[in-house]
Amino acid sequence: MVMDFEFRKQVMDYHQGSEVIKYCYQCSRCTDNCPVSYVTDEFYSVKYNPRYNILNALLGYKDKIFSADPLAIWGCTVCDTCDEVCPQKIELTEVFTLLKNQSIANGDGPDFIYQQAKTVIENGKAIPMQSAIERRRQQMGLPDIMAPNADELQSLMSNMGIDKKLK
Ligand code: SF4
Ligand code: SF4
Structure with a gap:
């Protein structure tokens, strides 16, 4: 895994509360309350996991995000539940929008x-x-x-x- 510092900075800059996003402590409330995560865990071979997405984005693991199953980015339906339950007030959907936009810009959208x-x-x-x-x-x-x-x-x-x- 290669840490892409430029990508990491883009994630930080894109997020309105970049001072806060650094303190995601991986509590998993986002994933535990995500309806897509719940459904994919039951019926799909790969579980959609917003916590992993945030972890990889914050660490700058660009390859891990963009080379994964398209569900890793595109599974999010932007219901905003994770934003509401995150104890650190991280706006996950803002970060996921950046990831989706980059995926399209790279011509990698599903x-x-x-x-x-x-x-x-x-x-x-x-x-x-x-x-x-x-x-x-x-x-x-x-x-x-x-x-x-x-x-x-x-x-x-x-x-x-x-x-x-x-x-
Ligand atoms: S709920 Fe917030 S702090 Fe907890 S893992 Fe998800 S993004 Fe991180
Ligand atoms: S906004 Fe996306 S990641 Fe967050 S809970 Fe809804 S479907 Fe899951």
């Missing part, structure tokens, strides 16, 4: 993330309307759902350069 982003750009929403859902809504007497304006979203994404990143 396929399902690119596919999901493509769906959002093309349809203006994460889950496009389907005829089965429309039928069900009609049966239940629910009103039609207006399609979002995907053109607006595409212009926004284009101005932010996100379309290029996805390519």
